[in-house]
Amino acid sequence: MNKIVLTGLLGFSMAAQAQSGKEIMYVGTYSLRGSEGIYVFEFDRKAGTMQPLQSVSNVKSPSFLALHPSGQYLYSVNEGADKNGGVSAYSVDKTTGKLQYLNSQSSMGAGPCHISVDQTGKTAFVSNYGGGSLAVLPIKSDGTLGEPTDKVQDEGTGPNAKRQEKAHVHSATLAPDNRFLYVADLGTDKVNIFNIDVTNSKVKPAQPPFATVKAGSGPRHFTFHPNGKYAYLVEELTSTVATFSRNAKTGELTLIQDNVVTLPANFTESNTSADIHIDPSGKFLYQSNRGYNGLAIFAIGNDGKLTKVGEQLTEGKTPRNFLIDPKGEFIFVAHQDTDNITIFKRDQQTGKLTYTGQSVKVPAPVCVIMAK
Template sequence: MRHPFLYLALFVSGMITAPLQAQPTPERLYVGTYSTRGSEGIYTFAFDRTAGTLTQIGSTKNDKSPSFLALHPSKRYLYSVNESSDGPNGVNAYAIDAKTGALTLLNQGSSEGSGPCHVSLDKTGRLAFISAYGGGTFAALPVGADGRVGAPSFKMKYEGGNPANPRQNGVHIHSATVSPDNRFVYVADLGSDRIYTYAIDATKQRVSPAATPYTTVKGGSGPRHMVIHPNGRFTYLVEELTSSTAAFSRDAKTGALTLLQDNVPTLPADFSAQNTSADIHMDPSGKFVYQSNRGLNALSMLTVGADGKLTMAGTTPTDGKAPRNFWVDPRGQFVIVANQETDNLVVFRRDTKTGKLTPTGHSVKVPAPVCVISGN
């Protein structure tokens, strides 16, 4: 047995070295962009939560506007829509290098409609859901064990619209949100003011209309993105055209939504300029809802009551123009906002008790950022 003092002497002299400690994997974020102003496509950042800073560590070339991203539950694969108007519309599947975060294209799938603007996955990672704004279509694509997407197992092109509103000149499918129990997916249609509900069969990699196939909100509201409360009992919807939020109760057995509130304002009473709402997220505790507003250029915060109803609580400027998508830290400590028109990501600290956001003073430049997601 080596004497401890001899070991210490050898270590100090450099004749032996201490065993290497495993370095923790850096916390990564992926940013989707529009292909303009020199954008390279998808950007990869390391996030230092101690300092509250972002550092770019890579990028993946995609000149077809990879505007929205989704991470596979295994965290081994990433998916992006291709929203460009001058190429094949669809979804890209990428493999993620666990050490570096670098993306390698696996294959491409069809969105079955023009202008795909949103991608999401079911909780098993066996289905990818593609929402196509321009084509007014929703498609479910099987995902293989190797992360590749297949031909759609379900596709629907809808009819309808609101002739009274030019933005609702037809169906515009904007997002598909999966329930926490993975039994249902909710498809928001900006054009007809409807939310379609589908039952998920992950084993067969298909979906089918639920018993209550759709829910309607007030005409002219423009459903865009949704978020479901951590308890699964309540659901919240961005109403893009009226800059408001709708609140629903949710039947976990049938998936049916029942409207609790419609057109809850998210703008200050004295704001009269043009505005459209974009994204919506909740904090991990389920006590606060945040919604991005383009025009006001702020995140609006709403508090959630015990009955699921919302109350407007204030706004925080996003230090940029046209805040689109934003990331709420799963630990509740930070929020990072993508300002599309000023080409910057801005970091905010979050008070977990009050929900209040405070800018850290740190931002990074990214051309036309429109989506921020966790990468590990």
């Protein structure tokens, strides 16, 4: 495996990737059915295919992934770690895209399921689903993770006795201005809002400190419109999406659409929603549904509100995470229970999808991301 040359220069890093001309993808998995850990692929845009480059051993379910803004490092939560949780750092060879293990730290809570990195590359935020907490870890100049410097333990319950018996922190998403962190808690039906200090890797509650959604809806993942004025929340337990306007000065969220239905009217079987993304133009929003096994497609109005324009079955079972490529041309859907990633061509005018016929075998894929 080639070792990365650490330059510390973002410009050099991005130039190196541009010169390589490669589009590199990373897939996080659960440690099931022979999964080796993290998988590395090269995407051939002309052919619309994914070619395997590397598998990186990690037997602790490196499920969710995040790239450092420099592109030189990658981070994974280790969802199958012990009650203290875990998170790992890897260096990225900018020529080949291959990974090399650097170090690991505790996430200070069970079942870490999501990680994000701030735009300065100095701080990582880890969501502990099982522990109901947020952990804050410093990132050192060599890309390694330091010991956690802050932790927020959430408390509370919701009306769904099976899923909301306690706090379940599911994601922590940074605002486009890198000033606020939005933490979705499935157990308490809240999106907690924090001011962040990335220099010292600390957080403190914003004012107001949270936004509340309909009881029993189960907040999961959160995303921002490219203009930063609007934000959207997956409501896992009700298979719906909530739309917010955002005050960029205070970080406050104002609910402008509640419990927008994502499933077809004639679908009556069990379902939970999972992931949510907006295309680069900001015209369309997509949300994955596990049970229906498809993506809901919405048009986004000038006022930020959603209008449903269709659905797309995803050619697999339990579509968890999915990726819209940075150019907005393709969507890649990771299916946790059928061990495959399917590739769709995207109509950038209508938002509709067409299956390309390409299905890549990966054991228990949970997260798919692309180096920019």
